[in-house]
Amino acid sequence: MPEPHARSTGPTRRQILLTGAAAAGTALGSELLDAGPAAAADTSSTAASAAVDLTRPTSPFPHVWERVVSGDWAKQALRRDYQDQLFDCHDELGFESLRFHGALNTSMSTYSPTVNGRPRNPAFSNDDYSFFNIDQIYDALVDRGMHPFVELSSMPASLQASAPPFSLMLYDFNQMEPKDYALWGKVVGDFARHMVDRYGLREVRKWPFEVWNEPNLSVFFNGDQQAYFRLYQYAAEAIKNVDASLRVGGPATSAGQLSFGPPRSPGVRYYREFMQWATAKDVPVDFGSAHGYESDTGTGSQGPASFFKQNRADTPSGLPLYISETNVTSDIGNPILDRSDAAASFLRTITETVGVVDALAYWSFTDIYEEMGQADKPFHGGFGLRNIHGVKKPAYRLLQILHTVGEHRVPLTLAGAPDTVGGLAVTGSVRGGVDVLLYNHALATGDGSAPVPARPATLTVTLRGVRAGARARVRRIDEDHTNPYREWVELGSPEYPTRRQLHDIEKASEVEDRPLELKSDRGAGVARFTLTLPPEGVAAVHVG
The missing domain is CATH 3.20.20.80 (Glycosidases)
Structure with a gap:
């Protein structure tokens, strides 16, 4: 089984199309022969902050x-x-x-x-x-x-x-x-x-x-x-x-x-x-x-x-x-x-x-x-x-x-975040409030070499202009959430899953919507939440 977020450096689809299956097979064989032991995962976390100002003008999304x-x-x-x-x-x-x-x-x-x-x-x-x-x-x-x-x-x-x-x-x-x-x-x-x-x-x-x-x-x-x-x-x-x-x-x-x-x-x-x-x-x-x-x-x-x-x-x-x-x-x-x-x-x-x-x-x-x-x-x-x-x-x-999110983008600014972290804030949905969508993704290098993997990143997001009594909920997509692939592997990677197994795999793909602690400054219209983004993770936070 590949490492949870290993990137393949083997032949791409277009390399196969351009050079033919034989050449691609040779390249893949070389990769397997030259592969060394997998590097240990870096589980340390970087800390960063983000600011969302709901009082500022929006732009189209x-x-x-x-x-x-x-x-x-x-x-x-x-x-x-x-x-x-x-x-x-x-x-x-x-x-x-x-x-x-x-x-x-x-x-x-x-x-x-x-x-x-x-x-x-x-x-x-x-x-x-x-x-x-x-x-x-x-x-x-x-x-x-x-x-x-x-x-x-x-x-x-x-x-x-x-x-x-x-x-x-x-x-x-x-x-x-x-x-x-x-x-x-x-x-x-x-x-x-x-x-x-x-x-x-x-x-x-x-x-x-x-x-x-x-x-x-x-x-x-x-x-x-x-x-x-x-x-x-x-x-x-x-x-x-x-x-x-x-x-x-x-x-x-x-x-x-x-x-x-x-x-x-x-x-x-x-x-x-x-x-x-x-x-x-x-x-x-x-x-x-x-x-x-x-x-x-x-x-x-x-x-x-x-x-x-x-x-x-x-x-x-x-x-x-x-x-x-x-x-x-x-x-x-x-x-x-x-x-x-x-x-x-x-x-x-x-x-x-x-x-x-x-x-x-x-x-x-x-x-x-x-x-x-x-x-x-x-x-x-x-x-x-x-x-x-x-x-x-x-x-x-x-x-x-x-x-489900709206079509009005609100400025979101980051401070101290690694270049793998980013996101956007959007208003205008039928639910009201604001949706903050965050990612932690290491880009491919563009030269075929493996990118330096993303590290976990802890992010504190401060929101200005939040209504009194607002609450926050979070939906996550990462190694531990919304991962039907892992469920399939844990079932033994069956080539032809039974109907029961397919039910379990589909269930593992569902998104959980959970409460997230939102700390508010009473009377100031300011609130903040903190979460950790795992490598190759997405977090969607609704505040409203």
């Missing part, structure tokens, strides 16, 4: 993480269990839209004039399209009050310029350029027109049309940067030809990652060059989109927020910036994705990107996920907010808490 969530690929979205989990997330977490790969994949039959190189049976359709599968997904979303966040990918086999040289993913993401860019534009335009015909312009105006996925990685796009610009322009102009009010954008870059094959810029620079090109050529762009994971190479002092702030600086004035993928790590199989690290990391990213991004999509909402094959262990370091059985992980519980 929009729930940008609720605007879109990501979820693997299109065929998965036809599954009942996938949809059941998604709509629970919509109801409990407030997610407004869903993004997934592969709406145009060959296996979706969306554009299929040929099947395995042969003409399709004319009895099947009046044209070269079959929108039935994608309609089933979009119908389900719209019927439940959600919207598609449309990722226009991947290249249908009938449109590819040549056969893909490799595929490291289980599903059929086709990274090739089109053999005919004008035909590619027609396919995209016909897709958009069908959506308007089926759902109405008023609805489809709410859908962002994002052109492709991570074109700066050759595993996702075989062409060079100029090829992507051309791919984008044909798609964007086709969508605008359907109706000028439809929204199109990109380039959905992967932050900080280099690639092999044709030369291309790394993520942040690629994004900047795309915006410069689109502006110079007057190509339609209604939003910018980008991805960033904390484990990505080259993260700055604020982790993925460092990428997103640069993306914002490079986004033309007035355009929204949508982060359509983010998480604590892109290293699938890393246990921190199943534990409180993911919650603490996401709260830190939210805190540091207030006013920077207009959407912040967690990748992904579920471990029903087949990019590298479908896992069957309940906890396997999957990207999901929920595991394959629907058990709600710590990051899910964080978003449940955040869904």
Whole structure:
């Protein structure tokens, strides 16, 4: 069993995609051979203080993480269990839209004039399209009050310029350029027109049309940067030809990652060059989109927020910036994705990107996920907010808490706190009072080395402007609270848990709401509480 908050330094998901399974296996083998004894945990605690002044003006705190969530690929979205989990997330977490790969994949039959190189049976359709599968997904979303966040990918086999040289993913993401860019534009335009015909312009105006996925990685796009610009322009102009009010954008870059094959810029620079090109050529762009994971190479002092702030600086004035993928790590199989690290990391990213991004999509909402094959262990370091059985992980519980807080941020200042500690204070919830959300999270280093682990931090929070008679309650997410992963381990890590075991694991994921001592200065409107934040912990305190 890994140490409670050990960070994996093995090959990341993107390293596997870029270098192949054999190279990744070699790297992992070297890591295991070179591993020394685990360092003893540092249990000493640092002391710090924070101040929240409820008498000062507030600033907006929009729930940008609720605007879109990501979820693997299109065929998965036809599954009942996938949809059941998604709509629970919509109801409990407030997610407004869903993004997934592969709406145009060959296996979706969306554009299929040929099947395995042969003409399709004319009895099947009046044209070269079959929108039935994608309609089933979009119908389900719209019927439940959600919207598609449309990722226009991947290249249908009938449109590819040549056969893909490799595929490291289980599903059929086709990274090739089109053999005919004008035909590619027609396919995209016909897709958009069908959506308007089926759902109405008023609805489809709410859908962002994002052109492709991570074109700066050759595993996702075989062409060079100029090829992507051309791919984008044909798609964007086709969508605008359907109706000028439809929204199109990109380039959905992967932050900080280099690639092999044709030369291309790394993520942040690629994004900047795309915006410069689109502006110079007057190509339609209604939003910018980008991805960033904390484990990505080259993260700055604020982790993925460092990428997103640069993306914002490079986004033309007035355009929204949508982060359509983010998480604590892109290293699938890393246990921190199943534990409180993911919650603490996401709260830190939210805190540091207030006013920077207009959407912040967690990748992904579920471990029903087949990019590298479908896992069957309940906890396997999957990207999901929920595991394959629907058990709600710590990051899910964080978003449940955040869904209940208001949209007015109150200044929170720290003194003497380590750089792993931070948080925010928010008012405006239906419960009244103030919510103080705190994290203790050690950022990834950005160079692949293990970060210095966070230490326990004792924090005294003073609140000014509190009503007389206010009380405090606390909800915790850490090693000892809201930890279904540990319950699973203590049950013997069963690959196929019994129903009773699943009940116990789900129960261990619940958040406890407990009283917290609040000391008040009578008549002064000042109150304070003290708590200790464990490493990779989150504490949500409501005072009201």
